[in-house]
Amino acid sequence: MDNSFDSLLNVSAVPQDDKVQAFIAESKNNRNRCYELSEQVTAQVATNGQMLQNYLDVQSTFDRYAVNNALLILAQRPDSQKLGDYGYWRNHGTYVKRMERQNPVLILEPGKTYEREDGSIGTYYNAKKLYDISQTTMNDKSMEEVSYDERSLIRALVSNPPANIVVAEPDQMPDNKGAYFEPEENCIYVRKGMDAQEIFQSLVPELVFAGYAEGNPHYDRSEDAFHAYCATYMLSKKYGMDISQFDFTHAPEFFENMEPQEVRGELSKARDAANTISGRMTRVLEQDKNLNRRQQEKSEVEQKESEDKTGEQKTQEHDRGEAR
Template sequence: MDNSFDSLLNVSAVPQDDKVQAFIAESKNNRNRCYELSEQVTAQVATDGQMLQKYLDVQSTFDRYTANNALLILAQRPDAQKLGDYGYWRSQGTYVKRVERQSPILILEPGKNYEREDGSMGTFYNAKKLYDISQTTLTDKHIEEVKHDERSVIRALVSNPPANIVAAEPDQMPDEKGAYFEPEENCIYVRKGMDAQEIFQSLVPELVFAGYAEGNPHYDRNEDAFHAYCVSYMLSKKYGMDISQFDFTHAPEFFENMEPQEVRGELSKARDAANAISRRMARVLEQDKNLNYRQQGKTEAEQKEPEAKTGEQKAQEHDRGEVR
């Protein structure tokens, strides 16, 4: 009779080779699934203005993600608020619900480079599993919006621009525009007397044009009008401006006869322009936030100082026997 316990230890074991093969197969399936989803949702975005607007909503929320991954998020969970993998959510003190573990949001991340047959270099992409905050065990799934006052937003918007910004009288503005980029002067003229909302939505597209014109001898305003419109929408949504006047009904005309890869390229161009502006704004808004924290801490310290002095005075009075 075998008294060894070794045989009991391997009852549920899976050979290592089988695990590796299963992992490889799953990774391949997930990667192919991403490619299929990307093609499908790209076709929808290119032919349906409402779908394009939903994509821009997702991209404005997840501005650090590539256009292709924003499309994948749109295809799988368009209402996502905050994404992370298993490790991220564990670090936040929460876990992905068991029932949600088989419903990940797949995105593509670049892996190793490889050489094609023609000698050019390519990149392997790997599918990564993410989960939205709504798929976790967090009891409070509300994402607190970061709000900035209008003055801070406008100050951030005009910081370090790609062209000079000059306030102009209303009668000096072409076609009564709120703002206009003049490439020959490398200057953006902004009409005086506008409120923050008007300044923001007039100035953003002109900043986009100025960014495209920088170092580009073939700059053409008409070619970039669609991208500027998309950027204006994304940043308006991101910074809490009114978006009710935006209309993407005719957007499919822009993508007409484009291949899916070309469509994603145009979306990437708008996303990159939005990020260029948003990065500049973020630096200023972060400085404002830190300054407010320091001022708030100073105010609290000043409020506590009289109380401390009163306590010190009472102690001195007690030592002199004056407190009864």
């Protein structure tokens, strides 16, 4: 009789080769699924103004994601607020709900490079599974809500601009515009007397134009108007400005006769313009945040020292009263 227990340990084991093959097959299917979804949703965005606006909403939330992955999020879970893989959520003390494990949000990540037949270098892409915070055991309310002071926003917006910014009287502005970039002077004129939202939404597109014009002898404002409009929308959405006046009804005319890859290229141009501005803004806003935190910590220390001193004085007065 065999007294060894080893044979009992492998009854449910899957041969390693089978596991590897299953993983490869799933990875290939997920990658192909991403390619299919990307083509489908790109076509929808290019032919439907509401879908374009929905994409811009997603891209403003996930501004660090490439356009293709923002499109994939739009196709799978457009209401996502915070995405991470198993490891990310585990490191944050939460877990993906069991019932949601088969409903990942697939995105594509660059993998190894390879050489094509023509000698150019290509990149393999791998499908990655992500899960929104709503798919985890973490309460959505635990997400930190970020709000911005209007003065801080405007100060951040005008920091290190690609062109000089000059305040002008209303009657000096062309067509009563709130702001206008003059490439020959490398200057953005801003109408005096506007509120924070008016300044923000007038100035952002002109900053985009100034960025496009920088070092570009072939700059043409009319060619970049669509990108500036999309960038302004994304930044308005990101920083809590009113977006009700934006209208993308005629956006499909811009994408007419474009191939999907061309559409994604145009979306990337708008995304990059928005990120250039938000990158400058983030540095200033982070400095303000750190300064406010240090001031608050200093205030708390001073308050505690004051309370301790007051308590000590009361104790001394009490002791003197007892002595009398």
